[in-house]
Amino acid sequence: IPALSLSHLTYIYPNKKTALFDISFDVFPGEKIAIVGPNGAGKTTLFLHLNYTFKSKGSIQINGKDISDYKNADRVKEIGIMFADPDNQLFMPTVFDDIAFGPLNLGLSEDEVKKRVKDAMEMTKTTDLKDRVPHHLSFGQKKKVVLASIIALRPKILVLDEPTANLDPKSKRDVLAIIDRLNQDGITTIVATHDVNLLSELADRVIVLNERIIETGTPREIFSDI
Numbered sequence: 001i002p003a004l005s006l007s008h009l010t011y012i013y014p015n016k017k018t019a020l021f022d023i024s025f026d027v028f029p030g031e032k033i034a035i036v037g038p039n040g041a042g043k044t045t046l047f048l049h050l051n052y053t054f055k056s057k058g059s060i061q062i063n064g065k066d067i068s069d070y071k072n073a074d075r076v077k078e079i080g081i082m083f084a085d086p087d088n089q090l091f092m093p094t095v096f097d098d099i100a101f102g103p104l105n106l107g108l109s110e111d112e113v114k115k116r117v118k119d120a121m122e123m124t125k126t127t128d129l130k131d132r133v134p135h136h137l138s139f140g141q142k143k144k145v146v147l148a149s150i151i152a153l154r155p156k157i158l159v160l161d162e163p164t165a166n167l168d169p170k171s172k173r174d175v176l177a178i179i180d181r182l183n184q185d186g187i188t189t190i191v192a193t194h195d196v197n198l199l200s201e202l203a204d205r206v207i208v209l210n211e212r213i214i215e216t217g218t219p220r221e222i223f224s225d226i
């Protein structure tokens with residue numbers, strides 16, 4: 001069964017702007033997917049459906065179960081979403097607290113929470129930042145801390161909206177390496193990007209979105225069309 005299945009999703013903003021029209025696609029476990037499309041294509045709107053902020057006509061199934069049938073705590077174990085702006089996902093007094101917040105909410109033991117935070121900080125190279133105030137960090141550091149906070153929940157699907165945008169070259173390489181490593185470990189990765197240079201690295205399959213699905217194919221197939 002698909003890890004994620006969208007069926008006939010349509011979303012219209014209150015001002016009547018259609019952001020998504022009749023979106024259907026399946027993502028299978030372990031796949032490495034890129035979603036590309038220009039600014040305003042609907043990528044962020046789509047991802048706001050995946051954390052159940054937006055609800056639409058059409059359906060979303062995660063691991064065979066309708067998204068509306070998940071409790072919050074169960075859904076975040078299935079799917080983790082990193083939005084483009086890290087400031088909206090950091091809210092605790094220290095980096096450690098931010099990364100520990102999700103696992104604590106799952107009701108895990110203190111030892112298990114500490115282990116998950118330690119592992120997530122190691123993977124994202126944020127261990128040295130553990131006592132820092134998240135809002136005082138650089139943009140690249142914030143992105144890594146948000147990524148750590150999601151990794152600590154150990155979701156089976158990881159969704160990232162423009163994870164490399166506005167990063168310096170070193171942070172960009174670090175983030176790409178983390179995504180690749182997670183995918184190698186069996187995590188399904190779905191990355192929105194408008195950097196076509198990263199497609200072959202980030203995706204086995206590309207979905208071109210612009211309000212509706214324009215086409216899907218391998219990076220090579222998509223490249224030959226643009």
Ligand code: ADP
Nearest residue numbers: 013015017019038039040041042043044045046
């Ligand atoms: P992307 O993430 O691909 O840049 P978005 O999902 O942010 O695209 O936006 C999709 C479309 O919906 C765009 O035309 C955008 O201007 C519009 N849109 C986004 N948010 C709102 C909103 N709150 N109200 C009205 N229109 C919106």
Ligand code: ADP
Nearest residue numbers: 013015017039040041043044045084085161162
């Ligand atoms: P992104 O490309 O990451 O979606 P945007 O700059 O398109 O970022 O959007 C930033 C914010 O502005 C979002 O919260 C989005 O919902 C809102 N927004 C975007 N377009 C519109 C619009 N046409 N009307 C109202 N709000 C909008």
